[in-house]
Amino acid sequence: MLATFPPFLLKTHSRPLPPSSPTLFPAACVYQTVYERQQCCSVLQCVAVCCSVLQCVAMCCCVLQCVAVCCSVLQCVAVCWSLLQCVAVCCSVLQCVVVCCSVLQCVAVCCSVLQCVAVCCSVMQCVAVCCSVLQCVVVCCSVLQCVAVCCSVLQCVAVQHTASHCNTLRHTATHCNTLQHTATHCNTILCTLPHILTHIEAHGSTLQRTATHCNTQQHASSRCDSNTLQHMHHTASHCNTLQHTATHCSTLQHTATHCITLQHTASLCNTPQHTGTHCSTLR
Numbered sequence: 034m035l036a037t038f039p040p041f042l043l044k045t046h047s048r049p050l051p052p053s054s055p056t057l058f059p060a061a062c063v064y065q066t067v068y069e070r071q072q073c074c075s076v077l078q079c080v081a082v083c084c085s086v087l088q089c090v091a092m093c094c095c096v097l098q099c100v101a102v103c104c105s106v107l108q109c110v111a112v113c114w115s116l117l118q119c120v121a122v123c124c125s126v127l128q129c130v131v132v133c134c135s136v137l138q139c140v141a142v143c144c145s146v147l148q149c150v151a152v153c154c155s156v157m158q159c160v161a162v163c164c165s166v167l168q169c170v171v172v173c174c175s176v177l178q179c180v181a182v183c184c185s186v187l188q189c190v191a192v193q194h195t196a197s198h199c200n201t202l203r204h205t206a207t208h209c210n211t212l213q214h215t216a217t218h219c220n221t222i223l224c225t226l227p228h229i230l231t232h233i234e235a236h237g238s239t240l241q242r243t244a245t246h247c248n249t250q251q252h253a254s255s256r257c258d259s260n261t262l263q264h265m266h267h268t269a270s271h272c273n274t275l276q277h278t279a280t281h282c283s284t285l286q287h288t289a290t291h292c293i294t295l296q297h298t299a300s301l302c303n304t305p306q307h308t309g310t311h312c313s314t315l316r
Contacts, residue, residue: 212298219292253255 246268 108266209298212295216295216298219288219295223289223292
């Protein structure tokens, strides 16, 4: 089906072309009939359609080129996106590594702190052991001080008791010395006493008669003269002496009995004297 052109196109194409311009069609088509012109127009229309098709093809090629460019751009974007994803993954991994490193550093710090705490605990245990030992030493020292105080008290009591006992022993020793001296004197008296007793027994009756006569003479002295009175007075004095001697002799007998007891006591006093000497050496 032929395309219908407007009349101005037909008029334009119906005019003859200048001889200098080249023609796209054969020269016979220019001076043909209307029917031929219509055919030429249809051919031209076909050519125009072909040109438009070619233009469309060209446009399609441009579009395809643009599409290809876009595809390449999209491929580049996809590549970049994949790279960005890889970078993001790497960044997340690095962040995880950083977090792990920080955690490990915290763990290392905690381990060092625990080690310090363990060292401090061991030191505190040693200090506790030393404190317990010192407490035991303090208790022992207090016990020893108490023992020392008790020993000093006991020593003081023992010394006082010993001093008192030594004073008693010294007093006993002094008394024993006196008793020994008395015993010595008693021994002397005992040695003299038998002779005195013999003399008393020999002259006792005479002394008694003389004492009786002296009493008679003293009774009768009021009737005697002066010479007789002097003789009688001398005799009376002698009689008094004899009476005193007799009394002394009875005292000596009692003293002799007491001297025997003193000798026995003096024999027992040797041990306190020895003890008193030892006590004075100790003091």
